[in-house]
Amino acid sequence: MLHQIQTDKLGPMGSAMSEAVSTCVHCGFCLAACPTYRELGQEMDSPRGRIVLMKEVLEGKLPWEEAQPHVDRCLGCLSCEPACPSGVPYRDLISPFRAVAQKHFKRPFADRLRRLLTRVTLPYPRRFRAAMQAGGWIKKIGLWSPRMLRPMLDLIPANLPAAQTWPEFTEGSGPRRARVGLLLGCAQQVLDPDINTATIEVLRRNGVDVVAPRTQGCCGGLAWHTGDLAAARKFARQQLDAFPADVDAILSNAAGCGSAMHEYALVLRGTPLEDKARCFGKRVKDVSSFLHELGLVPPKCSWPIRVAYHDACHLANAQGVRDEPRSLLRSIPGLELQEISGGEFCCGSAGSYNLDEPQVAQSLGASKARAIIDTRAEIVASGNIGCLAQIRMHLEQQGSAVPARHSMQVLRDAYRRESTG
Amino acid sequence: MASVVLQRLSTLIPAERILTRPAELASYESDGLTAFRARPDAIVVPETQEETIDIVRLCHELGIPFVARGSGTSLSGGSLPVANGIVIALNRLNRILHIDPTTRTAVVEPGVINTHVTQAASPFGLHYAPDPSSQSICTIGGNIAFNSGGAHCLKHGMTANHVLAIKAVLATGEVVEWGTGSREFIGPDWCGLFSGHEGLFGIALQITLQLLPKPDRFHTVLAGYQSLEQAGDAVAAIIASGLLPGAIEIMDALALEAAKAAVHADYPPGCEAVLIVELEGPREAVEVERTQLEAILSASRPVEMRPARDSAERLAIWKGRKSAFSAVGRLSPDFIVQDGVVPRRRLGEALRKIARMASESGIRVANVFHAGDGNLHPLILFDGRVPGALERAEQLAGRILKMCVEMGGSITGEHGIGMEKREFLPDMFSPAEIRLMERIHAAFDPKKISNPGKMFPAGTAPSLQLHGLHPLEKAGLASRE
């Protein structure tokens, strides 16, 4: 599309945004893939519409607050990218735009408070745990809570798992096949620490040494995807230094984190660390990709179980990882893998979206849960903590007891059957 | 927009479905033809047929121009809004009301997406045949208004050939029901006349579509050639043999480059043209025909011939072809998609002429076309940031269209006239014929409120961007509330 964006006035992110706008030919193919267009049925809440709005704002033709509700409603799921024949890199527009927009978008006090709460707790496991416990008490006692906190409270599991830590170094069993760094995540450590335990176990069983540096922190994904550039950069810088050079890859077991780390070059564009960030990004892999490439040692024991696989948007759309987790799960003898109808549509978790846009998130989550129930699977597996939390909540809401498990947990459980079976 | 109009509209639909904010107006300014933009006064989003009828009747009463819009994918500016008018967005009238496997029909609302009809029919072993390349998002209402085609209309015809009944609200406010759901009818073919009316008669509210049994078997072959000429000769040989393939498509080198980049399509290296031929029918017949086809293709000396070995390979071939238009967005910031028709045997000549005209004007043109029926889609690539580039591209487009008419073809095979080709209508029809069409139009739309300014030639030049303040407003002589 033709545009009149004054790229140089927009700082280092300017050219990424205007190039994305240029690539768009306004053909509309993205509307078919966009969950918010499906939900809301209006052009402003479609990728094509959002590109027009962001373009008009950057051209100075449209006030920031006019575009705000529609930009806020974007899930960042990137379903539009594979649907786009022109190859618009929508991710290079939405996150930079949100960063540039942060000082222009106005929010009501309650929203700002909620965002502040999220910002100061979520990336810090100890604080987050404390907040979860406090929230859990509020839920149990049935204390009144302000409306803006409810979506957060809904996501708190009934029983918070016990806190866990992991060794900085775990040696692979048998001949060493590789050595990797592992991102432990932040919210994941609190909500479901067993995912990390399972990941390390699976890697260990496959002869992989796992380095989990203590100096790592939050990957900054949430900050980056919600426009908090300063925080995103801070976390990215910390991460760049945390992992040693002598690992074959830096692994993530949370789709949102893996995809964020791939974007560090954009996060740090225009800073002296941009090149280092680019190199770092190239070393990041999702654990399922890595294991698939390495060649998974298949579990030996048969496990005749029906598993539905849910594609996390930040794994499938953002990283193009679809076949690898499926292939890993299929290597479990006897396992029947089930596709979920409407699988290409986001579950509504989208980072902290389910906190910021609860209505759309509720509708998407409910649809996803229904589709999962329809598969009659005994387990639903995915590669992202956000999705798992959202899916768990919605399955529960619909009275289903189907457990939502990380692919690594399923693999680890399959391995365990070898000793018990 | 006059507040009395807004007030009347708000008695028909809730305020949240009357869009008047700047961000809302900006989003609906354009469709698939971005050279044209116009800001409407409002967009109204009905959710029922009754609301739609009420809105149209109000427009008739107050003389408000309206433009119906499905997904806004028209390549001829068919859903370009009218300044000082409204857009009626039909995308929420998206219910598939009934699929009847006994009569092989589907009753749908206009906002239903083309592929969703086939998806709903699929469990019954049926499908909806018309397949425009935008079918993943374009709507049935839009397909009917422009009589959309697609790659498979060689054998199966266009949208009009699959419409059995229409309930519509005309621009006069009259609600009519034509057809019964039978494949036959008595009296003039009203559904046929309404198909391709380019939005000038009214809005379809409920449509009965014909469904066909899914073809038993496909045999799809992709063949690469060293020249467009050779590909064209292969097509002539196929036609002469008496075979009736479901589709025959050709893509040239530039289009192949775009498709490769877009969907990682895999084409034989070093080809100037790729031919796609698809046979369909009962397996026993396809078995015989495929041997025939392969003999014909081999004799045409392709660089490489690749029959699809399974459904996945077949879909990949089509994905490459169907992404071609938008995919050229990767080769060039802007482009014009054309839609001319020439007699099939003059395709080679037409392509040579286009290549010559293109190189004379220093403009790149990619070619994708329905080789089986002579329908060309030259994609004229340009960079709108370069001064004069749009005008030069449009001039080339005009020369190509005139060439099509001179060769005894048409200025549009399936995209319709819309906004884009109004000035060429007199090249196809005499003044008396255009006057007849104007009288027919006036019968349906005496107040000229239904998609006004489309199809018939007007005084304004095609590249005028109707956007921002009206000249009268700029001069301070008029203002809006």
Add this chain to the structure above:
Amino acid sequence: MSPTLTPSSVTELRDAILASARVSIEGARTKPALIASAGSSIGLRQLSGITEYDPEEFTFTALAGTPLREVIAALDSRNQRLPFDPMLVESGGTLGGAFASGLSGPGRHRHGGIRDFILGIRFMDGEGRLLRLGGKVVKNAAGFDVPKFFVGSLGCFGALVDLTFKVFPRPPAQLTLRFPTQHVEESVELITRLASSRWDCDALEIPTGARHVLARLAGPNRALNLMASDMGRALKREFTVEDPSIWAAMAEFAWSPPGHALAKVPLVPTSAVECAKVIGSLPTMQVHFSAACNVAFLSWADPTIHAALQTSLAQLGLEAMMLRGDPGGWCMGRRRVTQIEAAVKHAFDPLNRFPTLSR
């Protein structure tokens, strides 16, 4: 009654039209019920001949008065056909007459009817202007689809001068299968099953009496016998191979005795059984279901059943177009009237030179 005038050129046609305040057009009078009674009649039989035929382009143009048999013979010589099986060919029907009455035969089931193959027309309007709408190429989206609109318009908007059609290659072979059935329900069920089947039948008919179903297959010779055997196996039915000459007889409505009335009734297939029971039970009535029960052709002798027929048709929500016979109008049954039809008629024919489709 012979037509008053039979112009042999476009100029003569113009003179003939302008000579009277009201005119009506006719072809070979094979569908006498559709010839309007008011006004001077103009016969187009002398406006005859194929003016262009381009087999490579799959198109031909012929003057409106050209006999169908001539068109079919020309196409056949180049291994092409009009897939919809024009009717009343040997009886001498004209191309213009088939078009203006919208009459298609059994073949319309597979690829569509006459309306799906018209590309362009030239016609003369009530003021003597010769107008061309549509085009001459197989794909054309320019302008309103007036050619389709004229299908079935019975000469009410203008006098057809020439027509351009799309054609298809003639399939290498045909095979007609006859499946015996016990009653109409079974026949209709079999038709429904075949119509959604994989065998892509060329034609599906239930001849009068509804004691058997005819299924015509078309395609490569080698394939047809295999398909037929597979059909018998899958349907668990016996069948016999029918002589292809039945189609020529069917095209002439040979099953309807001379002097009997004949009408075409568009049908939604789910109404076929009711139609057979309610209408088929009227005295002397014969019903032939064509195009996979999308059309019922009715034939009857006794004029006193007209009232009962009218009532039954209206009750079933059906409309009938007369081809032969005179129940006091060219159509029977239910009729929807709209305001737009008068306005559009006026747009084409402001002087009201041509007949009006009144009910």
